[in-house]
Amino acid sequence: MNIFQNLPDTVVASIYNNAVAIILCVGVLAMFFYMKGGSNLEKKLIAYTEFLLIALSLSFVFETAAREKCFELPGIVMLIEGSVHDIIMNFICLFWLLIVNVRMYGSLTYISRKKGQYLGPIIVLFVLNLANMVFPVFLYYGEDHIIHFTTFRIVQDLVRYLYFLISVFLLYRHKQQGNTVRFFNISAFVIPVFIGAAVQNLTPYYIQSLPIGIATGLMLLFAEMANEQSFSDNETGFFNRSYLNYLAELMTKGTFALKSAMIFEVEDPGRMKEFSKLLKEQLPMDCEPVRVGKGKIIVFSSVAERAPLHMVTEDVQMSLDQFNEANPSAQIGAKMTSKLRKKKETGEQFLYNMIS
Amino acid sequence: MSGLTVFNVTTLILDIGTILMVLGLMSVTDVLRKRGRDDDKLYFYLMLVAMLMSAADIISYLAENKTFYGARWIETFGSDIFYMTLLLETLIWSYYNLARFKWSSTGREASPALGLFYLPGIVLMLLTVVNFDTGWIFTVDANTKFTEGPLFVPVYVAVAVYFTHGFIVLARYRKKKVIPLWIFLLPFIMGFFVKFFISGSSSVAAVCSAITIAFVHLGSMNEITDISLQESEL
Numbered sequence: 404m405n406i407f408q409n410l411p412d413t414v415v416a417s418i419y420n421n422a423v424a425i426i427l428c429v430g431v432l433a434m435f436f437y438m439k440g441g442s443n444l445e446k447k448l449i450a451y452t453e454f455l456l457i458a459l460s461l462s463f464v465f466e467t468a469a470r471e472k473c474f475e476l477p478g479i480v481m482l483i484e485g486s487v488h489d490i491i492m493n494f495i496c497l498f499w500l501l502i503v504n505v506r507m508y509g510s511l512t513y514i515s516r517k518k519g520q521y522l523g524p525i526i527v528l529f530v531l532n533l534a535n536m537v538f539p540v541f542l543y544y545g546e547d548h549i550i551h552f553t554t555f556r557i558v559q560d561l562v563r564y565l566y567f568l569i570s571v572f573l574l575y576r577h578k579q580q581g582n583t584v585r586f587f588n589i590s591a592f593v594i595p596v597f598i599g600a601a602v603q604n605l606t607p608y609y610i611q612s613l614p615i616g617i618a619t620g621l622m623l624l625f626a627e628m629a630n631e632q633s634f635s636d637n638e639t640g641f642f643n644r645s646y647l648n649y650l651a652e653l654m655t656k657g658t659f660a661l662k663s664a665m666i667f668e669v670e671d672p673g674r675m676k677e678f679s680k681l682l683k684e685q686l687p688m689d690c691e692p693v694r695v696g697k698g699k700i701i702v703f704s705s706v707a708e709r710a711p712l713h714m715v716t717e718d719v720q721m722s723l724d725q726f727n728e729a730n731p732s733a734q735i736g737a738k739m740t741s742k743l744r745k746k747k748e749t750g751e752q753f754l755y756n757m758i759s
Numbered sequence: 760m761s762g763l764t765v766f767n768v769t770t771l772i773l774d775i776g777t778i779l780m781v782l783g784l785m786s787v788t789d790v791l792r793k794r795g796r797d798d799d800k801l802y803f804y805l806m807l808v809a810m811l812m813s814a815a816d817i818i819s820y821l822a823e824n825k826t827f828y829g830a831r832w833i834e835t836f837g838s839d840i841f842y843m844t845l846l847l848e849t850l851i852w853s854y855y856n857l858a859r860f861k862w863s864s865t866g867r868e869a870s871p872a873l874g875l876f877y878l879p880g881i882v883l884m885l886l887t888v889v890n891f892d893t894g895w896i897f898t899v900d901a902n903t904k905f906t907e908g909p910l911f912v913p914v915y916v917a918v919a920v921y922f923t924h925g926f927i928v929l930a931r932y933r934k935k936k937v938i939p940l941w942i943f944l945l946p947f948i949m950g951f952f953v954k955f956f957i958s959g960s961s962s963v964a965a966v967c968s969a970i971t972i973a974f975v976h977l978g979s980m981n982e983i984t985d986i987s988l989q990e991s992e993l
Contacts, residue, residue: 416766419953
C-alpha cells in the first residue's frame with residue numbers, strides 16, 4: 404500500500420530523503436538539550452544551524468512538489484519561498500564559519516574584528532535575495548509556472564563554496580601558527596557536505612542528498628564535542644584525568660611532544676572554580692591543562708625552556724595576589740612550580756612521573 | 760544510470776550515505792573503542808553490521824529485475840546477507856543494551872536463559888545461509904523476481920522482538936536525565952512508514968539502524984559527561 408500513490412516518485416523520494424535529514428537534526432537537537440557542560444556559544448551555533456537545516460529540508464520538499472506541479476501557488480509566493488530557501492542556505496554557510504571560529508578561539512572575537520570581510524558577502528546576498536522578490540536577480544517565475552535560475556545565481560553558489568574554503572584555510576593557518584584545536588576534525592563536516600552536494604547535482608532526478616550530508620556533518624561535530632566533554636572537568640572547564648590516556652596516545656602517535664609541565668596546587672579544593680578562572684586568563688593557547696586531583700592542576704606543554712614557563716607562573720601569581728588583595732576575607736592559597744622533561748626521559752615517562 | 764528509477768537511485772544514495780555516516784561514526788568513536796570494554800566492542804560490531812547491511816542492499820539492488828548472467832545468484836546472495844545482517848544487528852542491539860546499560864549498573868552478567876532467548880534469532884540467521892537451496896525465507900526466480908518464503912514473517916517477528924527487547928532495556932536502565940527515549944522511536948517510525956507505506960525499500964533498515972546507533976552513542980556520551988560520574992573519578 405502506497406499512501407502517497409497520487410504523488411510523483413520524485414516528490415516521495417524527496418520526502419524520504421529530507422525526513423532522514425530532519426530526524427538526524429531532531430535527534431542531535433534533543434541530545435544538545437540534555438547535554439551537560441560544553442561551550443554555550445558553540446552549542447547555540449550548532450543548534451541554530453540544525454534549525455536552519457530543518458527549514459531547508461522542508462523547503463526542498465516544498466520546491467520539489469511545486470516543480471512537479473502537485474499544487475500551484477501565485478508567482479510571488481513561489482519567489483518568496485525560493486529567496487527564503489537561498490537565504491537559509493547562505494546563513495548555514497555563515498554559521499559554519501562562526502562554528503569554526505568558536506572552535507579555534509573559544510569566542511567570536513576574531514570574526515567580530517573583521518565583520519566587513521566575513522559578514523559582508525552574506526549581507527549583500529541577503530539584500531539581493533530580498534530584492535529578488537520583486538526583481539529577478541537569482542530566480543524568476545517562468546511562464547511554465549515554475550521557478551527558474553538566472554546565470555547570476557552561480558555567483559551565489561560560488562560565495563557559499565568560498566565560505567567553506569575560507570573555514571578550511573583559517574583552521575589550517577591557525578594550526579600552522581602552532582595552535583592546537585583538539586576534538587575538531589573539520590573533514591568530518593566538510594566531506595559529508597561536499598559528497599551530499601556532489602551527489603545531488605551529479606545524479607539524475609535531483610535527489611536531495613545535501614541536507615543529509617549537512618545533517619551527518621553536524622551529527623559528527625556533535626559527537627566530537629561530546630568526546631571533548633567526556634574529557635572535561637565540569638567544575639573548572641579543564642581536562643579531567645581520563646584525558647591523560649588520550650594525551651599519552653597523542654604522544655605515541657607523535658602529534659604532541661610533551662616537554663614541560665606547570666603544577667598548581669590549591670590549598671582549599673573548594674576554591675578551585677575561582678582559581679581556574681584566574682588560571683585560564685593567563686594560560687597560553689597551546690597547552691593542556693588537566694585537573695588531576697581535587698586541588699591539583701597540571702598544565703602540560705611542548706615548550707622546552709624554563710623562561711616561558713616562569714613567565715606564566717609569575718603572571719598567575721600576580722593575578723592571584725591581585726585577587727587576594729581585592730578579597731582579603733576570601734583569599735586563595737596556591738603553590739605553583741614548573742618542571743622540564745629530562746633529556747633521558749621519554750614523554751610517557753615524564754607524564755607518568757608527574758601524576759604519580 | 761539508465762534504467763534506474765528514482766527509488767533505485769534514492770536507495771543507492773541512502774545506502775552509500777549510511778556507509779559514509781557509519782565510517783564517520785567509527786572515526787569519532789575511535790577514542791572510546793580503545794577503552795576495550797565489552798560494550799565498546801559491541802558498539803563497533805553494531806556499526807560494522809550496519810555497513811554490511813547497506814553493502815548487501817546495494818548488491819541485491821544492482822541485480823534486482825535484471826536479466827544478465829548471474830543476476831539471480833547476485834540478488835539471492837545480496838538478500839541472504841541482508842537478512843542475516845538484519846537479524847544480527849538486532850541481536851547485537853539487544854545484547855549491547857544489556858551490557859551497556861543493565862549489567863554496568865547492576866553488576867550482573869549474561870545467564871544461560873539469555874542464550875535460549877537468542878536461540879531462535881541465531882537459528883534464523885543460520886537458515887539464511889541455506890536459504891539459497893531451501894527458499895524458506897525467500898526465493899529469487901530466473902527473472903530476478905523476489906518472492907517471500909514461509910519463514911519471511913518469522914524473520915521480521917524476530918527482528919521486532921530483539922529490537923523491542925533492546926529498547927526496553929535502554930528505557931529501563933538509562934540515565935533518564937541525559938538520554939531522551941522518544942528520539943529512538945523516530946527512526947523506527949520512519950523506517951516502518953517507508954518500508955510498508957511508501958517505497959517498500961529495504962535500504963531504510965540500514966539507514967534507521969545507523970541513525971539509532973548514532974543516537975545511542977550521543978546519549979551514552981551525554982551520560983559520561985554527567986557531573987556525578989566525573990566527581991567519582993577524582
